[in-house]
Structures are given as C-alpha cells and as structure tokens.
Amino acid sequence: xxxxxxxxxxxxxxxxxxxxxxxxxxxxxxxxxxxxxxxxxxxxxxxxxxxxxxxxxxxxxxxxxxxxxxxxxxxxxxxxxxxxxxxxxxxxxxxxxxxxxxxxxxxxxxxxxxxxxxxxxxxxxxxxxxxxxxxxxxxxxxxxxxxxxxxxxxxxxxxxxxxxxxxxxxxxxxxxxxxxxxxxxxxxxxxxxxxxxxxxxxxxxxxxxxxxxxxxxxxxxxxxxxxxxxxxxxxxxxxxxxxxxxxxxxxxxxxxxxxxxxxxxxxxxxxxxxxxxxxxxxxxxxxxxxxxxxxxxxxxxxxxxxxxxxxxxxxxxxxxxxxxxxxxxxxxxxxxxxxxxxxxxxxxxxxxxxxxxxxxxxxxxxxxxxxxxxxxxxxxxxxxxxxxxxxxxxxxxxxxxxxxxxxxxxxxxxxxxxxx
Amino acid sequence: xxxxxxxxxxxxxxxxxxxxxxxxxxxxxxxxxxxxxxxxxxxxxxxxxxxxxxxxxxxxxxxxxxxxxxxxxxxxxxxxxxxxxxxxxxxxxxxxxxx
Numbered sequence: 001x002x003x004x005x006x007x008x009x010x011x012x013x014x015x016x017x018x019x020x021x022x023x024x025x026x027x028x029x030x031x032x033x034x035x036x037x038x039x040x041x042x043x044x045x046x047x048x049x050x051x052x053x054x055x056x057x058x059x060x061x062x063x064x065x066x067x068x069x070x071x072x073x074x075x076x077x078x079x080x081x082x083x084x085x086x087x088x089x090x091x092x093x094x095x096x097x098x099x100x101x102x103x104x105x106x107x108x109x110x111x112x113x114x115x116x117x118x119x120x121x122x123x124x125x126x127x128x129x130x131x132x133x134x135x136x137x138x139x140x141x142x143x144x145x146x147x148x149x150x151x152x153x154x155x156x157x158x159x160x161x162x163x164x165x166x167x168x169x170x171x172x173x174x175x176x177x178x179x180x181x182x183x184x185x186x187x188x189x190x191x192x193x194x195x196x197x198x199x200x201x202x203x204x205x206x207x208x209x210x211x212x213x214x215x216x217x218x219x220x221x222x223x224x225x226x227x228x229x230x231x232x233x234x235x236x237x238x239x240x241x242x243x244x245x246x247x248x249x250x251x252x253x254x255x256x257x258x259x260x261x262x263x264x265x266x267x268x269x270x271x272x273x274x275x276x277x278x279x280x281x282x283x284x285x286x287x288x289x290x291x292x293x294x295x296x297x298x299x300x301x302x303x304x305x306x307x308x309x310x311x312x313x314x315x316x317x318x319x320x321x322x323x324x325x326x327x328x329x330x331x332x333x334x335x336x337x338x339x340x341x342x343x344x345x346x347x348x349x350x351x352x353x354x355x356x357x358x359x360x361x362x363x364x365x366x367x368x369x370x371x372x373x374x375x376x377x378x379x380x381x382x383x384x385x386x387x388x389x390x391x392x393x394x395x396x397x398x399x400x401x402x403x404x405x406x407x408x409x410x411x412x413x414x415x416x417x418x419x420x
Numbered sequence: 421x422x423x424x425x426x427x428x429x430x431x432x433x434x435x436x437x438x439x440x441x442x443x444x445x446x447x448x449x450x451x452x453x454x455x456x457x458x459x460x461x462x463x464x465x466x467x468x469x470x471x472x473x474x475x476x477x478x479x480x481x482x483x484x485x486x487x488x489x490x491x492x493x494x495x496x497x498x499x500x501x502x503x504x505x506x507x508x509x510x511x512x513x514x515x516x517x518x519x
Contacts, residue, residue, distance in 0.1 A: 117431045175422055178431055215422040215431060226424070230435035231442075240427045249431050 019201030027190035030158040030197045031097065031123045031183070032057035034165035036067045037205040038121075040095045042087040044072035044080045048102040049135050050187040051125040055097055077102040081109035081120070088118040089228060091214035093169065097123035099187060100141045104129060107145065113180045114149025114250065116229060117215060119172030120180040121165065124152075126296070126347075127187040128382040136383020137187035139295060143324070143348040143356045145182075149250055151257055152325040154295040155185040158195040160276050163268065164322075166200070166209060170264045173212045177257050179250070184324075186297040186347075188383075200272060208271050254326040261323060277320070279328035282335055285317035291336055291372070292395060293319045293361055294345040298379065298386060302345060305391035312392075314399060321357060329364040336365060339372040343398040345391065347380045354378075354411050373402035378413040390414040440494065445479070449497030451512040453490055459509035462486040473501035473510060 025033065031054050035043070043062070045055040061067035074080045077098050084094040098106060103124055113120045124142045128134040142152055151171065155161045161183065168181040185191060200208075214220070216228060232243045241249070262278040269275035283303050285291060290309070292302035299320035309316040319335055321328070336342055342365075346355025353359055358376025365371045375398035380386030394414055401408070413420075424430045435441065453473075461468040463486060474482045481491040482501060490501070502510040 115432075178422065216424055216434070224436075226434040226436055228435075229433055232433050241430065241433075243433075246431065246433060253431070 019203065020198055022196050022198045024194050025158055025162075025197045026053065026192055026194055027155075027158045027161050027185050028053040028097075028125065028192070029057050030162040030195075031165055031185075032061070033197070033199055034162045035095045036061050037200060037202060038093065038095075038166060038169050038209055039206075039211075040067070040069055040121075041092045042070050042072065042084065042094045043096065044074055044083045044087075044094070045096045045098065046074055046077045046080050046102060048077070048099045050127060050137075050191045051097045051099040051102070051123065053191070054123055054125070058095075077105040078109055081106045081113060081122075084120050085109065085113050085116060085118055088113070088120050089116065089214060089216050090220055091212060091217045093212045094120055095122070096120070097125065099125045100127035100129055100135075103141045103145060107148070110145055110148040110150060110180070112229070115246070117178040117250065117253070118180060119169070119178060119212065121168045121172055122180065122182050123161075123165070124182045124184045125187045125191045126184050134382040135187075137189055137297070137347075138381045138383065139184070139186075139346075139348040140381070142182060142184045143350070146325050146356065149179065149254065150325060151177075151179055151181040151254070151261075151323070153181065153183055153261075153322055154324055155183065155190065155322075156296055156300050156320060158190060158193070158197050159274070161185050161190065162197050162199070163272065163274055163276060166205060167261070167264050167268055169209055169212070170268070171257065171261050174260050174264070175215070177253055177260050178215055179253055179257065184296065189297045204271050208268065257326050258323055258328045258331065277322060279321075279323040279331045280335060281320040281322060283318040283320065285319060285335060285339075288315050288317035289339060290314055290316040290341045290343065290395060290399060291319050291339045292316060292343050292345065292391060293321065293336075293357065294347075295321045295324060295357060296347070298345040298347050301386050301388060302391045304388045305395065308388070308392055309395055314395060316395060321361075324357070327360050327364065332361060332364045333368060336361075336372055337368055341395075341398050341402045342372045342374045343395045344374065344376045345379050345386065345394065346376060347386065349378055349381070349411070373398070373405055375401060375408070376411065378411050379415060384415055387415065444493050445496050446491075446493045449492075449495060449515060451497045451499060451514055452492065453495065453497070453499065453501050453510050454513050455487055455490065456509045456511065457487050459507050460487045461507050461509070462488065470506070472504050472506055476500050476504040 129140045172181045236242045258279045302318045344358035350356040355376045377394040457463045481495045483489045
C-alpha cells in the first residue's frame with residue numbers, strides 16, 4: 001500500500017481499546033513517549049536545540065521509575081553514538097536524539113553503527129547547518145548524512161513521529177535489515193508544536209515489538225570471546241567476507257529495507273488502526289497531472305496549495321517521501337509514472353548540484369517511457385518560511401517551463417529577498 | 421539466521437583473537453626490552469610478587485613466569501614494560517647493538 005492517507009486506513013473504524021489515551025504533545029515529547037513504550041534500555045545523548053526536550057522528558061521517565069533504562073550523560077554526540085554502539089552490540093535496545101551540528105559531530109560513529117549492522121534508533125530534529133549560525137529548521141543536517149548507511153524516515157505530524165519511532169525499532173531489528181534508523185522531523189515546526197497524539201497501550205506495543213536480539217549475541221560469549229570490527233584486509237580470508245563483501249551485504253539489506261518497512265507498516269496498521277503510507281504517501285494524486293514532491297514540512301505546505309491549484313485549473317496532488325534512505329525508487333516510479341509535471345521542493349541543497357530530493361527523484365524516473373518533466377525548487381532554508389504561495393508559484397513555474405521542456409542547469413530558489 | 425561465526429550469513433566482521441593475527445609485529449621493533457635477572461625481584465626474591473611488566477604489556481607478550489620472558493616475535497618495542505618496572509630491571513637496547 002503506497003497511497004492513501006492515514007485517515008483512509010482500512011481499520012480506522014475498529015473500536016479503540018480502552019487502555020489508549022490521547023495527550024496533547026509536542027513532536028519531541030511524542031518521540032519520548034514512543035521510546036518509553038518501546039522499553040528502550042540505554043539512552044545516551046548530548047543536548048542541542050531543538051532536540052533537547054526529547055531526552056529531558058526521557059530522563060524524567062527514568063527518574064520517576066516509569067522507564068527502566070540507563071541514561072548515559074556523555075560529553076559529546078560522538079560519545080553518545082559510540083556508547084550506544086557498544087550497548088547495542090550486546091543486544092540492548094538503545095536510543096538517542098540530536099540535531100544539526102550535533103549530528104555532524106556524530107558523523108564518523110554513524111558509519112560505524114551502520115557498518116556493524118546495529119539497530120540503533122535516533123531522532124534527528126532537523127535544523128540548518130552553519131555557517132552562518134542558525135538554530136532554525138531545514139533538512140540539511142539529515143540529508144548531509146544520507147551516505148552513512150542509515151535508514152532515514154521523515155515525518156509530517158506528531159502522531160506520525162510517535163508511530164514511526166515504534167516502527168523504526170521493528171524495521172531496524174528485523175533480521176533482513178539489522179540497520180540503524182533515523183526518525184527525522186522538522187525542528188520547531190513539529191518539535192515544539194502541540195498536537196493530539198494517541199498513545200498505544202503498553203500491551204499493544206509489547207506485542208508489536210518483542211525484545212531485541214543482536215546478531216552479535218552469539219559472538220558475545222564469555223567462553224569464546226571475539227573482537228568486533230577488526231581490520232579487514234582487501235581480500236577474503238579463510239572464507240570470511242572482507243570489507244567489500246560486508247559493504248555489499250549492507251547495501252543489499254538497504255535495498256530490501258523499503259519492502260520490510262511496508263510490511264511493518266501493514267502490521268502496525270493492524271494494531272493501531274493507523275497507516276502512514278509506507279515508503280511514500282500520496283495525497284490527491286490519482287487523477288492529478290502535476291505532482292508536488294516534498295519531505296516533512298515541505299509536503300505539509302504543498303498539500304495546503306492543492307485546492308488553490310485545482311481551482312486555477314492545475315490538476316495537482318502531493319507525493320510525500322517518507323523514506324529518504326533507502327531511496328524508494330520503485331515506489332516513486334510507480335506513483336509518478338504518467339504524471340506530466342513534477343515539482344520537487346527541497347528544504348536542503350546538495351551543494352554544487354541541486355536539491356537532493358530533486359536529483360534523486362529525477363534519477364528514479366530515468367529510463368521510463370515518456371517520463372514527467374521534473375523541476376526542483378530550493379525553499380525554506382535556515383527557517384525561512386515555505387508558504388502556500390511559494391508552493392503555488394513553484395508549481396506554476398514548473399508547469400510553464402514544462403511546455404517547452406526547458407532544461408535549467410541552475411537552481412531555482414523561492415522566497416528570496418527582493419533583488420537577490 | 422544471521423550468525424557472526426558463519427561466513428555465509430555474517431553481516432559484521434568479527435575476529436577470534438589468536439597469536440599472530442596481525443603477522444609478526446616484532447619486525448617493527450627499533451628498541452628491544454631486555455630483562456636483567458639480577459635486578460628482577462621475581463628472581464632476586466623468590467617469595468616476591470610483581471609481574472608489573474606482564475600486567476602493563478599492551479600486546480600480552482610477556483609471560484607470567486619467573487623471570488618473565490618477552491616474546492620477541494610480536495614485541496613491537498614500545499618500552500612500556502621498561503617504564504613500568506618498579507625495580508628498573510628492564511633496559512631498552514637498540515636492535516643493532518646486540519643480537
């Protein structure tokens with residue numbers, strides 16, 4: 001199931017079990033409640049705006065005895081990830097959260113978590129990367145880490161954050177995957193905005209998410225100990241895979257992860273009655289000729305523009321990319337084939353090229369017959385508003401330029417100051 | 421089923437510690453530790469307990485014997501044993517000076 005909003009989930013009419021409660025939560029606290037429900041055992045984090053409230057809430061849960069977890073206070077994000085790698089190796093369910101420069105500081109350890117195939121789950125509360133200094137939202141921090149081997153899922157509202165954190169553990173700990181997952185959501189726009197969030201009962205979560213078993217547990221024997229991640233030589237040794245084989249296995253796992261995510265979503269929908277669409281989510285795309293594509297806050301804003309665009313005679317819909325890594329090429333191809341124009345709104349820049357989502361959307365469509373005209377826009381960098389008007393302006397421009405299939409090598413930025 | 425001890429299914433690199441896993445690292449040595457049995461307390465005082473060099477050797481190349489013996493096949497000559505010896509019984513000698 002790659003289309004249909006959560007409100008259209010098949011099981012939405014089933015009776016809600018009494019043990020559930022709905023709270024008014026910020027995006028950050030929605031994440032904290034999900035981590036508590038997942039019975040995470042080790043939490044290690046370093047504070048950074050706008051992520052800090054996630055871990056502050058978790059430390060309250062631990063202090064009150066509501067969550068039996070070990071909080072490790074570390075001196076940096078690099079140490080936060082390093083300590084979680086060790087904990088996860090032994091079969092412990094772990095969590096951290098960070099933003100922006102904290103994530104950049106973790107970069108090296110991100111690659112180690114993925115390369116060791118550890119199901120670490122982290123919230124990235126997305127924010128701009130300096131210079132110049134900015135504490136405001138865009139997607140640059142998360143997008144800049146796309147090649148580390150992590151799975152990255154972008155959320156659009158607080159309920160989706162809660163649900164996605166629970167799904168993230170299920171995906172990460174699946175034996176076909178065994179990879180770390182980042183649950184990404186826009187700083188402030190979601191992290192500090194209150195919304196109603198329905199919490200699952202503990203019994204429901206426990207059933208959905210059984211205790212985690214590390215693939216290294218067999219190796220972690222006190223009687224016959226091993227070293228993890230020794231130097232691997234270029235060629236296989238004694239029949240054991242070398243660096244290249246292990247990296248090949250990691251890439252294969254990523255290639256299969258989108259299908260696992262869709263399975264997990266279907267299972268989650270049965271328990272919760274909510275379905276977020278799997279790897280991608282469609283909004284009014286069935287009869288659309290024009291697709292607006294975005295992640296997180298970009299797609300929320302694009303949806304608001306659809307009524308106005310349709311009133312103006314542009315049959316438009318929105319494709320929300322939830323899964324950014326692994327990039328859901330097949331799902332995107334299936335949804336966008338037959339569309340005439342695709343306007344991609346990126347809250348990030350793959351500097352020196354164009355928006356990352358745009359470049360990858362184009363790559364996904366390569367080779368299909370009669371492909372849509374794809375035009376990218378850079379919007380909302382460093383907390384600049386990405387407005388409904390911007391979404392309409394961009395879509396109109398894309399439609400206009402599509403008439404002559406104009407090729408623009410330079411990027412188009414919306415909502416810049418006058419004269420720029 | 422993923423099993424880190426099975427080459428077909430493992431997804432991470434693991435290593436079973438064995439002697440010489442990284443080759444004969446003794447060839448890296450510039451200075452070699454030489455234990456002076458006249459100063460080593462394990463020899464001079466049969467009841468004494470020490471083995472500080474054995475404890476500190478980062479490569480596990482010193483035996484827990486009386487006197488302790490250095491495995492020159494793998495000793496890289498770091499000199500930690502000489503620094504840590506409380507009785508000044510270990511000298512670092514340049515490789516070419518003596519066999």
